[in-house]
Structures are given as C-alpha cells and as structure tokens.
Amino acid sequence: MTTTALPRAIPVHQGTTAQRALRAAITPGGGVFVLVAVLLVAVIWSNPNFGDPSFLIRFVGRTAALAIAAIGQYYVIVSGEFDLSMGAVIATQVVMAGNLIGQDEGRILPVMALMIAVGALIGFLNGVGTTLLKVPSFIVTLGMFLALGGLVKYLTGGAATGNPVDKFRQIGRGGIQDVPVVEVIPYSVIILVVVAVLGALLMRSSYGRSLLAVGDNPEAAAFAGTSVWWTKTWAFMLSSLAATIAGILLVGYAGVHPSVGQGYEFQAITAVVLGGVVLGGGRGWVLSAAAGAFALELLLALLTFRDVESTWRNTVQGTIIILAVAASARAWTLGRRPSGSSTGQVTGPPTAPAVDTPAQPSKQPPTRSGTDTGEH
C-alpha cells in the first residue's frame, strides 16, 4: 500500500521550539528545572537575604561540588550502573592533597596531575570489575569504597594531616573579586560551568549517544557493534574524575578532615534521581542531574529556614530516592500516549484476497510466564 505522493521529509524536531520546551517541562528531566525555580522562590520567601545576588552566587559556589559529582554519577547511572565509591574517591583525593602538597606551592600542579591519574585508575578498575568480572556495579564500587578507604588510611596512618597550602585551597574557596552586582564569582562556579558544558557536549557526541544506547538496551548496542565494556568503563572513569574535581573543591571550603565526602555517593544519586534520570539507564539529561543537585540543596536550605535541623538531611534523601525511583520510570511517558499503532502494527486493508496473509505479531504480548516461544 504505497502512497503515490512523495512523502514529506521528516522534520528534525517535532513541533515548534515552544511546544518542545513545554513538552520537556512536563518530563521529570525538565520538571526538575521547574522544581528548582519553585524552590528558589520558596527559599527566598522564607529568607529574603537569600535573594541577594552575592549570597545566591555563593550558594551556587557551595553547591558546585555536589553538582559536579552528580554529573559524574549521571554517566554511570545512565549506562545502567551505580558508583558507590565516590565518597572514598573524594576522601582519597583530599588526603592526597593534604599530604602530598603540604605547604609547597610548586607541588600543586604535579600533585593535581597525580590525583587525576589516580581518579582515572579507580574508575577504570570499577569499570573493568563490572564489565569483565561481571560483578554487579554496586558490589564492585562498595568493595572499592572499602578497599580504597582502608588503603588510604593505612598509607596516611589514619589521619589526614593538615590542610594544604592556601593557594590550593583557593580553588575551592576563592573567586574573582570585585565583580559588579554579585561581588565575587567563585572559582567553583566557573569550574562547574565548564564541567557542565563539557558534560553536555559529551552527551551530544558519538560517545554520549552510544552510552545512552548501552544503558537503554545493552544487547542491541552490542549487536550494533558498540564496545559495551569500554563504553561503561569510560563512564566509571568520568564519575571518578568528577569525584576528584569535587574533592578538590571540597578541600577549599570544607578543609581536610576524615569525614569530608562521606556519603557523597548517596547525595549524588539523590541529585541524579531528582533530576529525573531513570535508574537502570537509557534515559535522562546530564544538566538535569546537575539541576537535581541544586534542587536538593535548595530543599534542604528551605527546611533549615523552616527550623528543621540539617541532621534530617539523610531522611530527606532517603524519601526522595524511594519516591523518585517509584515514580520516575513511569512518569516519562505520561502525557505522551503512543500513536494508535505503537507496539503492534497495522495490517493494511487486504486489497485482494490473495494478499491476505495475516502479518505475524511483532512480538508476542509479554506473557509473565516463561513460556514465550517467540514464534508460533
């Protein structure tokens, strides 16, 4: 049944820009931005000082580390895995900075290079453990968390020894001074913007699209010639590198002490999940994950201003994780009903009796039993 007229070329995007924006806004990935806006309004209303531009930008600066960690965790989650070793990576980097840089400014760059190398190595090991050893990623990264934590404490004798030289700490704590309106632009904000832009560009690249495909359907990706193990391992490396950067920033404003970065992986996962990224992979936007970090911090700030103690932080995270996971996978298709013949197919009207061979169903309707023979 061919149409005689030439088919129209398929438009690159469905609908106008405005329509697309609107449709995006009601997905969990887009909704988080709306959430951030709503929370921001609520926070400022609770505490008008918050609305002061210099205050706001410093808030962004403080949240930058978590947002960067969330971006890293995003890569792993969108590929269908988990990285629970982030806290240990941060602790490692922080301790390395404290011990190896000491007060010698000249050491800053070489040590940073070493930190990046170590971060990449940890990510590589996580990736290889998950893909080649076939150990579930949460076990690999938990094991890494334990092993790394132990190793680091062993090598440093159990205590981080003091803060590195001030110049290094400036990365996390300082900024460009004497800027109009906002007074200061923290370096961490600049770093965050750079990471976010790079992260978004990466997702638009061939690698990023392959990563999404791997998370969505690893088997189809393998049949398409993707090197699944390498794609996932790269994601783990990006995650550990993100944790490294977060660690560098944290040294700046939190200083060096054992509990820096503790629980960061769960915070990052919460941020990612809040950003509408589906656990299990294949869906979600990297910038939404970063936005999720802001949503989380704003929510916690709101609670603080409402006199809820910051010790409830974990409870808030736990609740968010459960609710977001339960809702999110379904929420992505809300309001976008498939066209009438989505999962099945349309049999053209038989033009002649001879053509009336019934088309076979594309897939047996999923039977919950193990009896699907696939063909009948």
Next chain:
Amino acid sequence: MSAVTTAPRTKGARRNRRRTAPLTSTQLVYVVLGLIVVVSALLTLTKDRNFFSQGNLWTIFTAMTVLGFIAIGQTLVILAGSLDLSVPYVASLTTLVAGGIMAGSDANVIRGVLTALAVAALIGLASGLIVTLLDVHGFIATLGVGLIISGYLASNYQGSTGQAAEDLKFFGVTGLGVMPYVAIFMFVAAGLVWAALRWTRWGHHLYAVGGNRAVARMSGVRTAYPVITAHVLCAVFAALAGLTLLSRTGIGSPTIGSQGRYDLFSIAAVVLGGTLLAGGKGSIVGTIGGVAIFAVLDNVMGVMGINPFLKDFVRGLIIVLAVAVYARRSIVRRPARFGHASALGSVLKEDA
C-alpha cells in the same frame, strides 16, 4: 533469573552426571574455611599463641555473633531476590530503643527487647511493601529506608544514650565453654531458619520466587508474600544483632551499626557462603561459613598485628573476587548442538 535450561551433557556422559560438580558451593566454603583455620593456627603459633585457646575461640565466636545474626537475615532477603542495605541503621536504632526503655533496670528487659523487635519488624514490613507494592528493587528501597532511619538517628540522638539492663549485659558476656550464650543463640537461630527454609512451604516458595518469579507465579505461588516476610525477618535479625551489641557495650549508640559496616559485610558473608545475589540459590549453612571465614581472617590479622586499615583493603578485595568467582559458576548456557558451547560467547546471546 531465567528459565533457560543449562547446557546438557553430550550423548556419552549420561551416567556420571549427577555429581559432575565436584563440590557444592556450601562444601566449598567449608573447605576454604578449613584451610584458613589451618593457616591461621600455624600463623598464630608463630606468635607464640594458641589459635584454639579458650580466649581466642571465645573472641572468634563473639565476633561471629553480630555479623551472624545480620547475615542470616540478609540471606533470606537475597534468596528472595531482594537486598537489605538498611541493616546497620536498624541495628543502631535497636540499641537505642531497647537501651532507652531498659534504662539500666532489669524490670524493663522484656519490654525493651520486645519493643525493639517490634520496631524492627515494622521497618522490615515497610521495606517489603515498598519493594512489592511500589515495584522498587530492594537495593533502592532499603537504601532509602536506611537513609531515612539514619536521618532520624542523627537528629534525635547526639551521642550514646540509654543503658542496658544488667541482666542483658550479663547474658552478653557469659557462656558455655568456648562459646558465649549469644553465639549459641545465634547458631540456634540459624538452625531454625535453616529448618524453616527446608521444611516449610514458606521456605520452598522463597527459593522459588527468588529463582524465577515467573515460574513461581505459573505454579500459583503468591509472589509478594515471601518477599515481604523475608524483609521483616531480616530487620528482626538486625534487631537481634543490635541487642547483642547493646549487651556488650552496655549503652545505645546511633552509629554503632554504620561503624561496623554490617550492610556490606553481611552481603559479603552471604555471597562468600555461596548464595547467589540474583536469588533462588543458597543456604544458611554456607552463610555461617562465610561469617566464620571473616571472623577467622579478622582474628588472625589481628594476631599478626596487621594494620586494621589494611584489613579493610583485604576485605574489599575479597568481596569483589568472591562475587566474581561465584558469578562465573552460575552462567547459564544455551544447549549446544555440535561440540560444546563456549562460556564467553554466550554473553551476547540471551534469546528465548
């Protein structure tokens, strides 16, 4: 978790098929345990100490008790195809609840214990319902529940509070021969759970649901029930672990559970004991073996004066390797028609 059948033996090998695998996973664990004990005994000897002395064995059994309780519960949950990461927080909470009610007085012992167990059971119920009703995997559900409890603990308890009753403390430190009473209690509990798994319909259905939910459902098994009860029991066992800790330390503590990292170590013991992370296969006996391995390793590393931080490194490594080894053993292969199937190649093929 698949109904695909495993590789059939080719035509010639029919007769000896029944015992092709030389050792079951459980037997393997105990062989490894035996080897570790022998090596440990020798190493201990080099430090002029006796591995099998009353004091040392007592220490080992004491170390086994808390992890043992938690690992028993974790076994049930993993067998059902789920997971429980909230156990450390349940244990901590238990010490506080029981300690708070007892407040050092023997009169409140029973009330303290029962309340703690009841609270734990409710938490387990919540986890189980989140898993079955909201269709969220156990890993996420219990991660969330654990975090929720953790926040509650951080907000309401600044430090240790509450006090164990003297009776409880006494129970905690006395025993029979080389074994503390609490350890005996743990072994008895393990035995009861083992019996239940073997001889009750509930146990059989637990294995079925964890092994292949679809197959279980085809046979009319109610698939939510074993999962929920597994979570409830897991939390209750975590509570028993908490009570043991309380009996030993004498006070309730909001961080004692997470300090002990019982979530990771209980999963490790369970996996080391031969239980499949995916569910449907495993045994309590194996788990106890895994717990014993960790306890003995800890002991010998302590005797040898190995830096405690390095212990963590070793443990992390063991966990990953153990899971890797067991994962290999359970690869399901499509039946080959000519020659025999290669294990690695079947990774890409997962069709009906």
Next chain:
Amino acid sequence: MDAAVVLVARGMTKSFLGNTVLADVDVVLRPSEVHGLVGENGAGKSTLMKLLAGVYQPDSGTIELDGREVGFGHPVQAQRAGVSTVFQEFNLLPERTIAENVYLGREPRRLGLVDTGAMNRDTAELLAGLGITHLKPGTLVRQLSVAEQQVVEIAKAVSFDAKVIQMDEPTASLADHEVELLYSIIERLTGRGVAILYVSHRLKEVFDLCQTITILKDGRQVSSGPASELTEASLVRQMVGRPLTSYFPDKVPGTEVGEVRLSLQGAGNPYVDGVDLTVRAGEIVGLAGLQGSGRTELVEAVFGVHPFDRGSMTLDGKTVTVRSPRQGVRRRLALVTEDRKAKGLALNQSILDNALGVVRAVLPSRAGAARRELPGVLSSLEVSARGLDQEVQFLSGGNQQKVVLARWLSIEPRVVLMDEPTRGIDVGAKHAVYELMRQLAADGVAVLMVSSELPEVIGMSDRILVMRDGVLAGELPAGATEEQVLALATGAATEDGAA
C-alpha cells in the same frame, strides 16, 4: 466416529493487536490417542496450545472438558482441571530438585511441615510410572540433560492427574536415543488413557506417534483426520500452497550478479555444522527452514555474535575471522536481527539516535556524512514519523523496522544479513523493505535473507538454501515451490510434479 472424547475445542479464535493469528479452529482430543498438530512457522500451533493451556484466553470459541464447558483464566486452572502442557521453554527452577519442581506450590505436608520424604517418594513413583528409574528425585534440575528436564516437566504434568498433555516440539533438542525414551513415555501415558496433543514439525515422528493429524495454515484449519489417510507428501502439500502474487517487486533492471562476496567452507560452531555456502554481489539468497533449524545462529555466526570455531569464511575473496559484531561492522557486514525490540533498537531513544547508532559506535568518521544522508534514506524508505527526535517506541512496527534498516544502510554494507526482515510489519512497509532489498542487490550488495514466510522466500530469492537441524539440507533454484522448500525443511519425502 469414536464416542469417547475428553476435550473438544470449537471455533478457537484469537487476535493480537488487530492481527488474527487463529481463526475458527476446532480440535477434538480422545483418551489414549496421540493427536498431531502440524503447520509451518506462523500457522498458529503455539497459539492454539496456549489457549488450551490457559496462557491466553480465546476471543471466541469454546472449550469442553469431559462434556463440560470450561474457561482457563490462568495456567494453574488448566493444570488443575487436568490439561497440562510441556512447553519448549521449560518452567523449571534449575537450583531446586526434581521433586521440589514437580510439587512447586503444592508441597505435601505432614503436621504443618513439608514432608520431603513423601514428596520424594511420590516423585519417584511418578517417574517409575513413566518408565524412568535412573533419576533420583533429589537431583538438582540444573544437573540434568535437556531430555531429563523434559521428563521432569512431563512428570509434573502427570502429577496433576492430567487427562490431556500437550507437548510443544518436544524433540527439538533431543538426541536420537532420547527421542526413543520419549516415545516409550508417550506409550505409557496413552496406555493409561491420557490424550496427547503433539505439536511438531518432524513429520517422521508425527507419523510414528499420531493416530489423528490436524493441519493448520495461516491460522485456519486445513484438515483434521486419521493419520492413515495421509502421506508425508500430501501433508506437506496441505501445509503450504498459496497462490503466489505479484506482490513482490521485480528485480531492478541492470542488476547483475557479480563476484562472490561471502563464502563459507565447512563452517561450524556449537549450533551449526559443516556449512558451505556462497553469496554473490547482486544476489538475494533466501535461507529457509523451520524454527530451531539454526538459521539465526548461522547469520549470527557470520556476523561474529557467536563466531565459527571450525571451517573458514571469506569476504570479497579474503579469508577473515569475525569475532565480534564490531569486527563484523568494520568489515562492512550488517545484521538486521530477528527481534528488533530486543536486539535492534534502543526504544527510549530517538529515530535519529537509533539510525546513527551503528555509525557512531564503530565508524565515527562516517557519522557526519550519515547524518546528512539520513533524511534522504528515511524518505526513500517512506518512514512516517512526527520528527527525528521522536522516540522509536512510539512508531509502528513497520516504521521501526525501517529505522533499523536505515541504521544499517548508514555503514554502506557489502553484505547484508537479514533475519525475518518483514516480521510483524504491515503490508505497505513490507513492500518498502522488498524494494530496498532489490535496490541493494542492484547496488552490488550481497543479501542473505532468513525468512519463515515461504511466499517471501520464493518471491524474493535468486536461490534458496534450506536448513534443517543445524545443517544445510539443500539448495533450490528460484522457481521452487513452497512444497519443495518445506519438504527439505522437514526432511519429508516428496512426490514429483507437485503443483
């Protein structure tokens, strides 16, 4: 006509999403009788079985068991009523024992506890009743061979006091002596009055075992009668034989068959053996055969999914080894897989991302060019969609398949392997696919097409290879009849001069 019947199904009709897969089929099962159900792939045999098993419910029609009308809403109900089914994919728990599997869900109890002793004894009795004495009820199912696992499934069926046992292609994975075992079990069962519905494409077995044979074609019943009145040839003839239509596009003028692009000599792996074949540039070679004959395994082996471990493969004259799909793609092989949802597409991703998926993953330098060419490719395939950013899960089956094809076209393949390329798509889309195949051939691509639709195989192929049980059973020229193809596929003897 025998008065004693145990199950009568009348007017069985079933549609899935607008497709009628079974229309008005009757089947009568009698005690102590083996009733054969035959038909080519897609005839409806499995669906009928699943209706009787309670896996699906019929859209219309009735089922009577022992004279009373019944309806099975769930497989357990069918089992309890006495209709048990042994499916091709077993419903067993590999880590549990034979006894535990047989009695799953109804474990016998004594004093509230499971009575493992009774369970094992009863299981041993069941097995003995089937003539099996060498299996211990305490053995884990994963330690059994496929044949033995099948015995467990049968024992399970028998333990429900089944009056009717259905078997779906029971000998598909069995060796010869294991088939004999099955025969003896069936004999015992019928000796006890059980009615057996035996679905198989192995005509020899059907004639060995069955007293009555029902033939299905395209979801309808062609005939049902005593086996004595049929021969293999007449059976095959009734299974096929549709008028061929001019529904398949002709060759593009100027299509020339050129040099050999793909060649296999003695190639084999665990699933196929001794394969010798060639496909030339400009040729469309059809690969026919029944389900389970190894066709998918063959094309997957060529592509590197499960590589050959013996024999050799040459591409464009050079000997190569392809050990992974990635290597396959680098050598300009393309595989359009059988199940596009499971293996062909990332459903949550856009048309654009799916269509460029292969290029981006393996040949990123071509990605830019592929992106520019994409609108043209989609146009020529007549893909209709709201936008390139639309998620493919919202497309019709036909459009999805076209996206899959676009994805493979983007690498400019030299050899295109297609596995059931028109399965589950509408007529219009099929035509587009056929035209694409003709164009590929005209462009010098070698096409190897696996298909279960005989008209399609015959209508599109320059040559037809037929597989059976993992080996190539034979080759037929372009003008072959459906009967000839099916005869080779089933191993049946043919009469000459079939229409």
